[in-house]
Amino acid sequence: MPALFKTSDKRRASPSQRLRVGFVLVGLTFAAVLLAVTGSSFLGARGLSEAVTRGQAAVIRSGLSDVQHGWVRNPSQADLEALVADLEQLDLGVRYVGLSYPDDPGPEVGEPTHMPTDHEMRALVREGVVEYGEIVQVVVPLAPGAHGDRPPPDGAQRDRPRRAGPPGPPPPDGHLIVEFEPVMRAELQARSRRELSVGIAGALVMAIASLVFWRMSLDAESSQHKLQSQRQLATLGEMSAVLAHELRNPLASLKGHAQLLQERLDRDHADEHTRAKAGRVVAEARRLEDLTHGLLAFVRVGEIIREQASPTAIVESAAVDLERERVKIHAEAAPPSWALDGQRMQQVLANLIDNALQASEDQPVTVEISRRGGALEFIVRDRGPGIPPDQRERIFEPFHTTRTQGTGLGLAVSRRIVELHDGELTVGDNPGGGAAFTVRVPRGEETTKT
Structure with missing residues (x-):
């Protein structure tokens, strides 16, 4: 089956996909049948026109014989x-x-x-x-x-x-x-050519309509999935806000007491096993604290304020608290300024650079800044194992992570911030090995302050 009708994964096609494929196949089949019937009629008309000409000549010959x-x-x-x-x-x-x-x-x-x-x-x-x-x-x-x-x-x-x-x-x-x-032959041939033209035009219109329907149905399905995802995110956000608010104070108390216990055990020179248990409690409390902060950040991303900012300065600020010596910034083609929410975009790039550094181990990470096709692009390239094709959308889902210490919210928050800029955040292969995350932000107007 052509690639046009293949599903995006190996799972069984959904009813909407089967309906879409069936409609397109029926449309293309009708177009082919119409074209075949019209072509056959045209060829038949050509043969008939020859017979009509011979008949017209026979009438003339018979008339001349009678007149003589x-x-x-x-x-x-x-x-x-x-x-x-x-x-x-x-x-x-x-x-x-x-x-x-x-x-x-x-x-x-x-x-x-x-x-x-x-x-x-x-x-x-x-x-x-x-x-x-x-x-x-x-x-x-x-x-x-x-x-x-x-x-x-x-x-x-x-x-x-x-x-x-x-x-x-x-x-x-x-x-x-x-x-x-041969007047009758000329009329017959002209009529057959008109019918052939109409048949070809009808077949083309039917084929184009089928492909347009295919495209429109894909867009509609994508919009439906996006709307459903937004609804799920909204529900998740409300629940996360409640949980984060309820957990924040008890968690802060738990972490504080665990740190005090760890300090006292260190002063009393307690045995290594006991101090390790206290340290584990502190580490887990910090991880839960990071999770609550991530949940709150995910919930609070709802509005951006776009102002003219330097894309290069944003990348520099995002990398300053990380392993800066491993981050190579290529800003030769970067525009001097762009309408962005600088603080939110810095959060996006800091998360992408941090993930790239962790994936690359001791290898450098490159960040390319350029203007392409009327949009600003940030491309963060790492030298890690890369992202499998079947995981490239799932990594942007909330709580999906491949790291034992990750919360699974960083990429979800980053994509949401980019989408609020009317942009897109995608991932692909790095030609030199690893993954390449691309942030594409179209030109927009500055936010009017009231």
Whole structure:
């Protein structure tokens, strides 16, 4: 199955995904069927037009044979004009009628598109009908009754040049040449071309509509997931705020008493095992305290104040309390200023740089600042093990962490801050190995202070 219809993971497709794929497949199938039927109709119309042309030529030949029985002498110019008048009443598209004799041409009405040579005349007599592009010529031998004494040609006829052609026996004495435009064939072909154009246009519209529906359904599903995630985050935030508020004071008391106990054990030179237990209580109390601070930070992220700030200065401030000597900042392409909530963006970058330092162990971490496509970009690259593709969205979920001492809220808070800037926080592979976190913030207006 094409990649267009694959699900994002190996789990079973949801009903909405199956419905979406089914609708697109039905639309594309109908488009293909419409195109096939229209193409078949067009080819059939071409074959039918040839039969219509042959039928039109047969009608003309039959009419000429009937008319000749009324001629008691060689047809004159007046006879041909009367013949043309009769044919025009039948609306057969006749453009030229003329007589051809072995020694000189006879009278004619109209201008021929192509005057056949003696060699072509023999082919015309043999075939009866010959096409020259959009023009058809019909040759009918003169009836025996129309072969009386032929008057000598006039001066204009004597001055007309003889037809050139390869040597050979002359054609039979006396032939009527009729040139006509196959009107019915032209109408049939024009109609078939219009139907083909309409069929192709309809197939394209149906295919495009199916793909547009596919895209719109993906966007709608993404918006629905985002809305559901926001609702879950709002519920989680309310619950977290209550828990953090209720735990903060007892936790501070627990940590304070545990620290006092640890200090007293150190003064009394208690045994190592007892002091280790007291130290573990203090460490766990601090971890719970970090968790409550993270919960409160997650809940309180709801509004940002954008002001003009230096992106380079924000990165410098974010890295100052970390292992600064391992952080390499590339700000050659950085804009001088950008509308940002400097304090919140510093919190985002400090979290990303700290995670990168922990993942890279002793390797350096690079931070690139640039302006690309009308947006400000921060790219934090580490030299760690990287993030598996199936985990790249889950790491931004609250309480999801791969570290034993982590709270799992840092990346969730960071993404929320970036989204409040109308931006996005994503993760990918670092070409040199490791992970690359990209913060992209579009240009925005400064927050108006009231």
